[in-house]
Amino acid sequence: MNLPLLSAAFAAFAIALYVMLDGFDLGVGALLLIQSDEHLRDHMVDSITPTWDGNETWLIMAGVTLLAAFPIAYSILLPAFYLPLTVMLLSLGLRGVAFEFRYQVDSHRRIWDVAFSFGSIMAALMQGLMVGGLIQGVTITANRFSGSVFDIFRPFPLVTAAAVLIGYIVLGSGWLQLKATGALRLFAERMLHRATPLFAGLAAVCCIASVFVQPGIAAAWSAHSVPLTLVIILFFATFQAVMAVNGHSDILPFALALGLFGLGISGLVLVVYPNIVPFRLTLWDAASSTLSHVFLLIGAAVVTPVVLAYSAFAYRVFRGETPEKGWEV
């Protein structure tokens, strides 16, 4: 059996789930900054209260899978992304504290909302930087990172960072449409209306620019031209659909926005596979010994269904619109 492929599939699954599940609450967090009405802000936070921090589960899952199954890739990518990754971890931490404080204090709640929002925005930007950094490529000598930690702050990753942030805002607006009524729902429609074309534009720039910053893209393109073309056509068709359903449906804007991210990730996987450090190192070259994969995969096979079932249960409990006065009432 091809164990490294299975481990890689598990890591990709964890990352995809993370992006889709944490993306919308990072988006809602970012939107807090431009919502001046405290009552509506409370309502926005209530909509993500039950689930937001559980979603980070999948991020850690991806990290430790990389360490256990692909130690070589882990030890190249983490130093290469040292700055964005560290800032992302700190931002996620800041979000956590801000969230607890926001509930416990009566005055100065705005400060903690700004902190929560700032943490969300930074985390989203840093994730976008890393996506750009992956496509742009990292410098390797003899299986070790040999570039500079500042390589990532180049124009291309900066554009992908903006794209991911705006994409999360699209997701977040879709989520709020699903969960909110009245003034907040109108706010969400307005945000979706503005953010979606911006996201489409930034995504198009990323697609085109990637060919110029990374020669490997052209090679991947010729290898998988049919599926990649299909992904891109679907991707931009979905943008049209999001704009069309905005305001006319509860669930469709969010579902379609999730679809956008699903397609984006599939595109990325098509381009990167069979490498794990893009364009430099394949899954099998970076893999650890067979017994390590066996050990990891058995654990993952036992635990993942339970965690998934529980998450599904949590989402089911809190389905439908968020009550006006929060979940506690």
Added chain:
Amino acid sequence: MKLDPAILARLQFAFTVSFHIIFPTISIGLATFLAIVEGLWLKTKDAVYLQIYRFWLGIFAMSFGVGVVTGIVLSFEFGLGFAPFAQIAGPAIGPMIALEVLTSFFLEAGFLGIMLFGLHRVGPKLHFFATCMVALGTLLSASWILSANSWMQTPDGVSIQNGHVAVTNWLNVIVNPSWLYRLPHMLAAAYLTGSFFVAGVGAWYLLHGKHEDFGRRTVALGTAFATILVAGQVFLGDILYGTMVKYQPSKMQAAEGFWEDHSQSPAPYYWIIAPDQAHQRNRFAIGIPYLGSIWLTHSLRGQVNGLKNTPPDRQPRMVMVFYGFRIMYGMAILMFGLVITSLWLRWQGRLFTTRWFLQALVIMTPSGVIATLGGWYVAETGRQPWVIWGILRTADAVSPVPAGALLSTLIAFVCIYALFITAFLVFTFRMIRRGPELAPAHTEASGSLKNSLRLQVMNNAASSHPALEEQLP
């Protein structure tokens, strides 16, 4: 001044891991304490036990939460600061850390939610089962982490193939030579931490004449557990000491503060030294005569081995190991004195009324945490200059990240973690000041990843267990 990336990477790891270990230590201790208290409540139906449970549940949830958040950082830090280490050791420690993560997710996915929010929803028996599973789960988590760390101390079960570790026998990797001794030592430390924490808060209430029933019961429980645990820890520590002398002689040489191959006879037991590593000597040393021979060689005039037995390029920094050990051992002696006193006062029937003793308990509230940190400093600084004993030197394990970047992120970590500790302390003090009578049936600070049962708790609170309601204050 030129900054050394290796020092900064180590400082950053030391800071984040030291901060982190405080919270799992508290949660492991409190989880087991909660399981015992809930068991007592089910058996005796005494409402004070339920009150104790509800009060400590809130603090447990918060420390669990901070532990999770700071643990996320650690799972990435192996690669951020020590990429070559991750590359070489990943196949061995990676799966163990992954299993730890999976274990804790498994728990959070089910039992933690029930424990934190489900008392009314599932009924007392099943709730007790959930609490026991959480206590067991924290033990399992600790067990994986201790396996991974012990493997770095005494690696086994692997072969080295062109610079990479390949696992040949998982059983030997997990049950490596020092794990069996280090795990019970750490667990006892965590339970001691919980006991002194609980007893300290109870003593504070008694000193202030508040919540007397609660205070008496927790002081009685806390000191009783501490008495048993201190007695056990003396043996566990002694056995571990003997094991480490065998596997890592340089660590124990550094811990005792002697330089010469053989110390003077009789050997004193040093408490304060000023080691001069470069000249392989102490600038000065203060100790208690004869005690070193008696404690360390179990004879009146025995000689103790000094650090010069180890070549200088394989020596740890004596100052770190020595003082880490003295902090842990000093705390142990204070704890020992306190539990002996508690036995005497209990026999005299003055356990709850002797003010100086209660004051001492309040001061000793964080003693478990301090001792645990001291112990981990012995373990980790004493392993130097190796990161994996005999296989990889720490100096060769540092990521290619410039010093400036490391310094900036270190400062950022300190700032954010200062917020964490402030939040934890503010909310803990608030809960303690408010007192146990107002502690809600479910935790309020979400603390953990799982809020999801809250809604149903609210809906079911009044209806599902009327018998339970009668017991609630």
